[in-house]
């Protein structure tokens with residue numbers, strides 16, 4: 001098994017130190033950070049998700065896998081984000097109220113930073129009130145909302161309504177995403193942008209920012 005295959009297969013075991021060491025080893029071997037992310041970590045997370053759906057993996061495995069994934073992303077960040085002079089725009093991102101999923105959010109943040117955007121991370125389970133306060137405080141060009149649950153995706157609409165009530169809706173573009181979110185849903189709630197993944201989001205931002 002090569003280094004990337006080992007990272008992929010170890011993710012479900014939650015052996016963070018071993019995975020981190022392999023990630024560093026892969027970087028030392030000259031393997032591209034994006035390849036480690038795609039073929040090692042994301043492929044490993046897909047394996048876990050499949051096993052969970054089949055009933056051969058359970059929440060603890062998913063949880064430890066997710067922790068390892070987030071830790072490994074931190075190691076990869078400097079290799080994926082090339083800091084250049086100046087920011088191309090300010091973005092705020094968070095996972096909506098009631099939702100604790102943050103891997104997708106963290107990947108979006110990584111990809112946006114990689115494209116030289118300044119990103120403020122509000123974390124998970126973020127209330128509409130907190131999003132509105134953050135928009136007031138930081139005046140971002142774009143607010144990114146993430147949701148992984150069909151039970152929380154409606155909270156994206158609540159955030160958009162709260163922005164309208166606060167008189168801020170015209171000052172900020174709203175991007176939405178996450179596994180259950182679709183273009184049709186984004187249109188229905190009046191969002192300005194939906195993309196399927198983090199790379200497409202980072203690529204679509206320049207057109208969204210005047």
Ligand code: B12
Nearest residue numbers: 066099100101102103104146149150176177178179197198
């Ligand atoms: C990991 C995981 C967990 C972990 C989360 C750990 C963490 N730190 O994030 C834990 C174990 C905590 C968890 C808990 C739960 N989970 Co969960 N989880 C998952 C799992 C397996 C993977 C999600 C993931 O990280 N994917 C990898 C990332 C990279 O992909 P992503 O998040 O989709 O993000 C990409 C895109 O969607 C997009 N994107 C994301 N956000 C945004 C935002 C914008 C603006 C844009 C443009 C794009 C974008 O870009 C990202 C990168 O390309 C999914 C299964 C799946 N296939 O999605 C279930 C899943 C989402 N979970 C599910 C469920 C049911 C739960 C629980 C309710 C289970 C329970 N009984 O307790 C709880 C809810 C907890 C809560 N309140 O949030 C269901 C949801 C079903 C539904 N209809 O809503 C899923 C689909 C599993 C299933 N098949 O049943 N979960």
